[in-house]
Amino acid sequence: MAYEEQIEKSVTRIFKAVFPNTVNHYDTLFGGTAMHLMDEVAFITATRFTKMRTVTVSSDRIDFKKPIPHGTIIELVGTVVHVGNTSLKVRVDIYVEQMYIEHREHAISGTFTFVAIDENKKPVPIKVPA
Numbered sequence: 001m002a003y004e005e006q007i008e009k010s011v012t013r014i015f016k017a018v019f020p021n022t023v024n025h026y027d028t029l030f031g032g033t034a035m036h037l038m039d040e041v042a043f044i045t046a047t048r049f050t051k052m053r054t055v056t057v058s059s060d061r062i063d064f065k066k067p068i069p070h071g072t073i074i075e076l077v078g079t080v081v082h083v084g085n086t087s088l089k090v091r092v093d094i095y096v097e098q099m100y101i102e103h104r105e106h107a108i109s110g111t112f113t114f115v116a117i118d119e120n121k122k123p124v125p126i127k128v129p130a
């Protein structure tokens with residue numbers, strides 16, 4: 001795939017502490033909160049990659065593989081995985097880390113599609129800055 005350097009530069013990582021106000025009645029991170037954070041990191045990744053206005057047009061399936069307990073730290077990682085004409089796809093992975101021991105595992109993944117738009121909110125071709 002082209003754009004390797006820009007893809008590498010635009011990889012976006014956000015850490016969050018999983019405090020009790022973000023969990024559900026099972027004491028694990030609420031799925032809707034995870035999806036909110038994923039769309040946000042995907043948006044930041046798309047914006048850092050294109051340096052253009054972008055909007056979410058679609059999310060592909062999201063796999064919740066491991067529960068994320070409160071009192072852990074999560075890392076969200078956004079990576080551009082496909083560049084089309086006006087659209088691009090960003091994969092987001094969430095990793096969960098224990099606070100006081102060395103343990104980290106992959107918990108959630110999903111893919112989001114963004115479209116670059118102009119000032120009239122119409123799709124425009126992606127032109128990655130040199």
Ligand SMILES: CC(=O)SCCNC(=O)CCNC(=O)[C@H](O)C(C)(C)COP(=O)(O)OP(=O)(O)OC[C@H]1O[C@@H](n2cnc3c(N)ncnc32)[C@H](O)[C@@H]1OP(=O)(O)O
Binds near residue numbers: 056087088115117122
């Ligand atoms: C950051 C935020 O919070 S955004 C808020 C949430 N998002 C929004 O409000 C966006 C609302 N949607 C829209 O405004 C419009 O649908 C737009 C501007 C995104 C797209 O307009 P359309 O006229 O439908 O676009 P069009 O059919 O020309 O497709 C544009 C591109 O999107 C892709 N696309 C369109 N729909 C989808 C879809 N459901 N899934 C994946 N890709 C799609 C097309 O394949 C095309 O890609 P390409 O140019 O790379 O080949």
